[in-house]
Amino acid sequence: MGPSDLREILKYSDKPEITSLAGGLPAPEVMPMDEYRRAFEWVLETDGDRALQYGPAEGYEPLRAWVAERMGHRGIPCTAEGVRIVNGSQQALDLLGRLLLNPGDVVIVENPTYIGALQAFTPYQPRYAVVPMDDDGMQVDALEAILAQDRQGAGRVKFIYAQPNFQNPTGRTLSAERRVRLAQLASTYGVPVVEDDPYGELRYEGAHLPTIKSFDTEGNVIYLGTFSKILAPGFRLGWVVASKPLLDMLTEAKRAADFNTASAPQIATYKVVEDGFVDRHIEVIRNVYRARRDALVEAIGEHFPLGVASTRPHGGMFVWAEMPGPVNAREMLMEALEQQVAFVPGVGFHPDGTGANTMRLNFSNVTPEKLRNAARILGGVIQHRLDLLAPTV
Numbered sequence: 001m002g003p004s005d006l007r008e009i010l011k012y013s014d015k016p017e018i019t020s021l022a023g024g025l026p027a028p029e030v031m032p033m034d035e036y037r038r039a040f041e042w043v044l045e046t047d048g049d050r051a052l053q054y055g056p057a058e059g060y061e062p063l064r065a066w067v068a069e070r071m072g073h074r075g076i077p078c079t080a081e082g083v084r085i086v087n088g089s090q091q092a093l094d095l096l097g098r099l100l101l102n103p104g105d106v107v108i109v110e111n112p113t114y115i116g117a118l119q120a121f122t123p124y125q126p127r128y129a130v131v132p133m134d135d136d137g138m139q140v141d142a143l144e145a146i147l148a149q150d151r152q153g154a155g156r157v158k159f160i161y162a163q164p165n166f167q168n169p170t171g172r173t174l175s176a177e178r179r180v181r182l183a184q185l186a187s188t189y190g191v192p193v194v195e196d197d198p199y200g201e202l203r204y205e206g207a208h209l210p211t212i213k214s215f216d217t218e219g220n221v222i223y224l225g226t227f228s229k230i231l232a233p234g235f236r237l238g239w240v241v242a243s244k245p246l247l248d249m250l251t252e253a254k255r256a257a258d259f260n261t262a263s264a265p266q267i268a269t270y271k272v273v274e275d276g277f278v279d280r281h282i283e284v285i286r287n288v289y290r291a292r293r294d295a296l297v298e299a300i301g302e303h304f305p306l307g308v309a310s311t312r313p314h315g316g317m318f319v320w321a322e323m324p325g326p327v328n329a330r331e332m333l334m335e336a337l338e339q340q341v342a343f344v345p346g347v348g349f350h351p352d353g354t355g356a357n358t359m360r361l362n363f364s365n366v367t368p369e370k371l372r373n374a375a376r377i378l379g380g381v382i383q384h385r386l387d388l389l390a391p392t393v
């Protein structure tokens with residue numbers, strides 16, 4: 001199941017009668033509509049010339065300074081100079097592919113990984129080396145084995161793509177010990193890490209873990225952040241923190257791609273965030289999403305047959321489930337859609353083509369009541385598939 005299959009499901013699951021756990025969208029009810037309305041009015045009245053004009057490729061300076069200060073709280077000391085605004089972190093993935101990959105190069109990814117990253121890198125024709133995961137995230141011993149083998153061989157590994165917090169699709173979080181190890185491996189083998197962190201702020205329990213970049217002493221880690229999940233994805237605002245040489249190359253590539261990220265949304269976003277609104281707002285989002293996660297996880301516990309392994313994410317937007325071996329999630333989907341429930345089969349998140357028995361369930365954009373009902377239906381579908389597969393006596 002590739003990206004185009006995914007688009008097909010998303011199209012189908014848009015129908016109002018379908019309860020869709022297939023998407024990955026933030027909930028519209030927690031988007032700061034009034035704040036943006038006021039901010040845009042203010043921007044057009046007081047700074048209209050700048051808002052409607054081309055802007056610097058690096059991004060709007062006050063917004064970069066605001067991001068830099070926030071990064072400081074996450075163990076990444078930097079100034080506005082060290083931050084570049086991009087058109088969503090998705091653009092950063094594309095630009096990094098463009099800058100760092102030649103055909104036949106190797107990107108190391110978690111297995112499973114974010115489909116959008118594969119879509120961004122694949123046009124540059126890399127090969128993927130996959131690292132298995134467990135409940136503590138990417139298995140760093142397996143990662144080291146790949147790096148060691150590459151060093152003895154062709155030296156084609158160009159970077160490691162990692163999502164340490166509440167990973168899309170599994171919801172898993174990389175343990176603190178493994179973060180240290182990952183940063184050390186990056187430095188020992190001289191291979192950059194792309195730390196993609198769109199969900200880090202959406203933590204529903206426990207304490208924040210240090211970023212991988214906070215252990216980076218040599219400028220090996222490229223950190224990607226975004227406003228998509230803490231404010232709204234529609235303005236397409238993300239950022240990159242990395243070493244100066246890489247940022248300079250990235251800015252040149254960005255200039256070639258689109259000159260600059262749109263000016264008005266950057267200035268309005270700065271106006272929205274400058275007075276501390278964002279932390280109050282993240283608290284609102286956390287409360288809504290936490291209740292949704294709890295509803296889904298509890299209902300899975302109640303309704304899914306024994307033998308299904310599922311994650312209980314401490315944050316983010318996704319739960320991952322692994323059915324007993326022979327159950328095929330794509331076949332399950334056809335049956336679930338007949339009962340008006342959609343989800344994403346997990347195979348497309350696996351560059352090695354495994355994972356036919358896995359699925360991703362989104363909870364951020366579905367009400368608790370609908371999540372409970374959907375889990376009940378999915379539990380029934382899994383049981384039915386198991387019954388069909390059971391040897392008849």
Ligand SMILES: Cc1ncc(COP(=O)(O)O)c(C=O)c1O
Binds near residue numbers: 196236
């Ligand atoms: C892991 C991951 N990285 C990047 C993105 C892209 O986010 P943005 O809206 O900042 O482009 C997403 C969006 O869902 C994501 O899940």
